[in-house]
Amino acid sequence: MLVLEAADSVGGGTRSAELTRPGYLHDVCSAIHPLVAGSPFLRELPLERHGLKLIHPPAPLAHPLDDGSAVLLERSVEATAAGLGRDANAYRDLMTPLASTADDLIGDALRPLSVPRHPLTMARFGLSALRSATGLARGRFDGERAPALFAGAAAHSMLPLEKPATAAFGLVLALLGHAVGWPLPRGGSERIADALVSHLTELGGEIESSHAVSSIDELPPGRATLLDLTPRQVLRIAGPRLPAAYRRQLEGYRYGPGVCKVDWALDAPIPWRAGECARAGTVHLGGTLAEIAASEREAWAGVHPERPFVILAQHSLFDSSRAPEGKHTGWAYCHVPAGSDADVSERIEGQVERFAPGFRERVLDRSVMTARAVEAYNPNYVGGDINGGTQDLRQLFTRPVPRLVPYSTPARGLYICSSSTPPGGGVHGMCGYLAARTALRREWGIRAPA
Ligand SMILES: Cc1cc2nc3c(=O)[nH]c(=O)nc-3n(C[C@H](O)[C@H](O)[C@H](O)COP(=O)(O)OP(=O)(O)OC[C@H]3O[C@@H](n4cnc5c(N)ncnc54)[C@H](O)[C@@H]3O)c2cc1C
Numbered sequence: 001m002l003v004l005e006a007a008d009s010v011g012g013g014t015r016s017a018e019l020t021r022p023g024y025l026h027d028v029c030s031a032i033h034p035l036v037a038g039s040p041f042l043r044e045l046p047l048e049r050h051g052l053k054l055i056h057p058p059a060p061l062a063h064p065l066d067d068g069s070a071v072l073l074e075r076s077v078e079a080t081a082a083g084l085g086r087d088a089n090a091y092r093d094l095m096t097p098l099a100s101t102a103d104d105l106i107g108d109a110l111r112p113l114s115v116p117r118h119p120l121t122m123a124r125f126g127l128s129a130l131r132s133a134t135g136l137a138r139g140r141f142d143g144e145r146a147p148a149l150f151a152g153a154a155a156h157s158m159l160p161l162e163k164p165a166t167a168a169f170g171l172v173l174a175l176l177g178h179a180v181g182w183p184l185p186r187g188g189s190e191r192i193a194d195a196l197v198s199h200l201t202e203l204g205g206e207i208e209s210s211h212a213v214s215s216i217d218e219l220p221p222g223r224a225t226l227l228d229l230t231p232r233q234v235l236r237i238a239g240p241r242l243p244a245a246y247r248r249q250l251e252g253y254r255y256g257p258g259v260c261k262v263d264w265a266l267d268a269p270i271p272w273r274a275g276e277c278a279r280a281g282t283v284h285l286g287g288t289l290a291e292i293a294a295s296e297r298e299a300w301a302g303v304h305p306e307r308p309f310v311i312l313a314q315h316s317l318f319d320s321s322r323a324p325e326g327k328h329t330g331w332a333y334c335h336v337p338a339g340s341d342a343d344v345s346e347r348i349e350g351q352v353e354r355f356a357p358g359f360r361e362r363v364l365d366r367s368v369m370t371a372r373a374v375e376a377y378n379p380n381y382v383g384g385d386i387n388g389g390t391q392d393l394r395q396l397f398t399r400p401v402p403r404l405v406p407y408s409t410p411a412r413g414l415y416i417c418s419s420s421t422p423p424g425g426g427v428h429g430m431c432g433y434l435a436a437r438t439a440l441r442r443e444w445g446i447r448a449p450a
Contacts, residue, residue, distance in 0.1 A: 001205040002220065006212035009190075010197060012228070012378060013386070014427055016188025019367035020265035023324040026367070027189040028377065029386070031313040031331050032282050034060070034176035035428035036192060037183055038106045042429045050195035050202075053186040055281075057318045060182035062272075062280035063149050064355040066287055070274035071149045073177045080178075087146035094140055095174060098125060102179035109172055110430045112406055112422035113397035129168035130393075133157075136167040137289055144288055150174070151292040152284030155309050157391055158256045158335055160300050161293040165393040184281050184313070187321050192427065213237060216414070224413050224439040228432065230255075230380055230388050230420040231400045234409075241411045249401040253420070256391070257299040258371025258384020261333035262345045265365040269328050270314060271358045278317060285310040285332075285351040299335035304342055308334035310351045327364075338383035340371040380418060387425030388418055397422055407435035408442065415439050 009015060013029040020026065036042050037054060061073035074080045077095045081088040098105060104118040105125055116122035128136055133154030137147035154161055154170030176182065185191040197207060216238040219225060227234055231253040239247060269278060277283050286292040286309035295305040312332040316322040322329045332348055345368045352359045369377065371384025380388060389399060399406060400420045407415050417435030419425045440446040 001200070001203075002222075003200070003205065003207045004211045004213055004219075005207065005209045007378070008210045009193075010207055010209055011190050011193030012380065014189040014192045016190040019263045020329075020365040024265040024327070024329050024365075025188050025322045026263040026329055027313075027315070027331055029374075029381075030189050030427045031315065032182050032184055033189070033192070033427055034173065034180060034182045035110075035426040036185075037180035038176050039110065039428040039430055040107045041433040045196075045199060047192070047195040047199065050198040052191050052195040054183035055186050055318050056181045056183045057279065057281035059276075059280040060177035061149075061153070061282045061284065062274070062277040063152050063284045064272065064274045064277055065145070065148065066354075068273050070272070070277050071145045072276060072280065073149060073153075073174060075178060075181060077178055084141075084146045084149075085143050087141040087143045090140050090142075091146055094128065095178065098171065098175050099178045102175055105175065106172070106179065109168075110423045110428060111434065125171070129171055130165050131167045132164055133161040133166040133170050134289065134293055135162075136170070147289035148287065148292070149284075151289040152286060152309070152311075155284075155286070155292055155296050155335075156311070158296075158299075158385070158387055159390070159392055160297045161289075162297075163392055165396065168396075169391075182282055184315050184319060186319050189427070196429075216241060222413075224415060224443045226415045226417040226432070226435050226439060228380070228418045229416070230382055230418055231416075232382055233379060234400075234416060238409075238411070238414060241414060243410050246401065246410050253400050254390045254395060255338060255382045255385045256387060256389065257335045258338050258340055258381070259333040259374060259386055260336045260340065260342065260344045260348070260371055260384075261331075261369045261374065262348050263367045264330040264332075264363050265323070266316075266328040266330055267362045267364050268326075269317060269362075270312075270330060270352065270356045271362070272356045274355070277355070278314075281313060281315070281318060283312045283314065283355075285312060285355055296335060299337060302337040304336055304340065304344055304347075305334070306347065307351060308336075308344065308347055310334045310348050312352065328362075336371050336384070338371065338385060339375075340384065343368050343370055388420040389424075391424050396424060399424065405438055407431075407438045413439075413443060 157169040231250040
């Protein structure tokens with residue numbers, strides 16, 4: 001097996017670098033990894049033996065509010081419910097049945113649409129998951145705390161929260177928090193790629209970096225080619241091999257908003273007004289459900305939100321390898337219109353300052369990537385879209401095109417294995433795993449055990 005990588009190091013979305021100052025290690029793209037911990041595929045690989053150590057902060061997620069308190073997603077449903085005031089029972093009723101079948105649910109959710117392996121569990125999940133995040137939150141909860149927590153998790157969809165099935169993102173991320181946590185790799189997210197490379201090499205695989213493929217005709221002969229690319233790049237590289245009807249379908253593939261990202265070298269930890277935020281690896285900054293929903297609607301509609309919903313990670317509180325002794329790092333991004341070249345770090349910092357007065361005084365240095373720079377760093381993030389394409393109901397399961405086996409193409413031996421295939425964005429390895437199983441079955445007649 002040969003892996004060809006355009007960049008000078010492999011890893012794609014899982015690479016780390018000293019973006020601000022020597023000694024400060026930042027995750028260039030992905031930073032928090034519930035999907036590594038929950039992936040049925042990655043869980044089977046001996047990644048720990050190859051050096052991957054996942055660190056679990058005491059709480060997966062904190063969500064500060066303007067009254068100076070914070071809502072926490074805790075590892076247990078019960079402890080989370082205890083922080084939700086009058087919505088405690090409603091949260092317990094929603095999450096307890098899902099958490100008790102978490103393994104089955106996560107396994108089914110991270111696969112293409114087909115007959116679920118656990119139909120009853122999936123049917124119960126589907127009733128809530130197919131709703132919009134705002135519809136589910138307003139229907140289930142009375143207070144402000146639970147809807148805010150739920151909206152923050154659902155906003156990872158990069159969709160307006162009024163859209164059908166956005167509740168699925170909130171439910172799956174909360175469920176992952178309860179079932180497997182939201183861990184971070186010691187030494188940076190690149191440790192995930194390092195462990196995979198080490199395992200692949202041990203199995204006899206080869207990797208060639210700094211090798212950009214511009215046409216499929218350049219590739220050495222092989223029975224199967226798997227493209228870790230989104231439809232726009234597939235068209236560019238393999239278009240002439242594909243029939244016109246399939247090409248037209250790929251041309252219709254839709255991409256979503258982008259992200260603008262900031263990394264900070266910090267003189268001290270972020271001074272949260274709600275001290276319990278320091279227990280969490282991830283902090284969501286955006287206040288109420290109404291405010292988060294407005295921010296997501298704006299980015300979707302091509303407007304830069306004045307008060308953007310910000311996803312922040314504070315690795316160095318839990319992993320001392322990320323910064324010099326006594327110093328810290330911060331990682332954050334918000335959603336912006338597709339292809340935006342605007343540096344909105346001021347607005348991102350405004351949101352941090354709102355919940356952590358004095359934050360700006362602790363910034364030693366910052367590094368900013370606009371949505372356009374995110375795409376320049378990795379062409380798979382078209383327009384800065386980090387999910388490999390819109391994940392709305394129409395395109396979530398039928399990505400990249402409606403097809404019984406979405407990883408296959410009409411060209412013999414040619415497969416797509418990027419996040420533009422099910423189950424979509426995130427570091428879980430399931431797109432590649434399911435594409436590889438398809439190729440093994442079709443090209444070699446091998447049916448790998450499930
Ligand atoms: C700012 C940011 C924050 C994120 N946060 C998280 C997070 O916290 N948790 C999480 O799970 N996910 C997160 N993600 C998303 C995650 O990184 C992606 O969903 C995931 O990496 C997609 O995997 P992939 O294999 O489809 O593509 P990639 O990981 O992008 O890999 C594609 C690879 O193909 C290479 N390539 C492209 N074109 C060519 C070519 N022509 N020839 C040769 N090689 C080529 C690229 O260089 C790249 O290495 C984040 C992404 C970003 C940008």
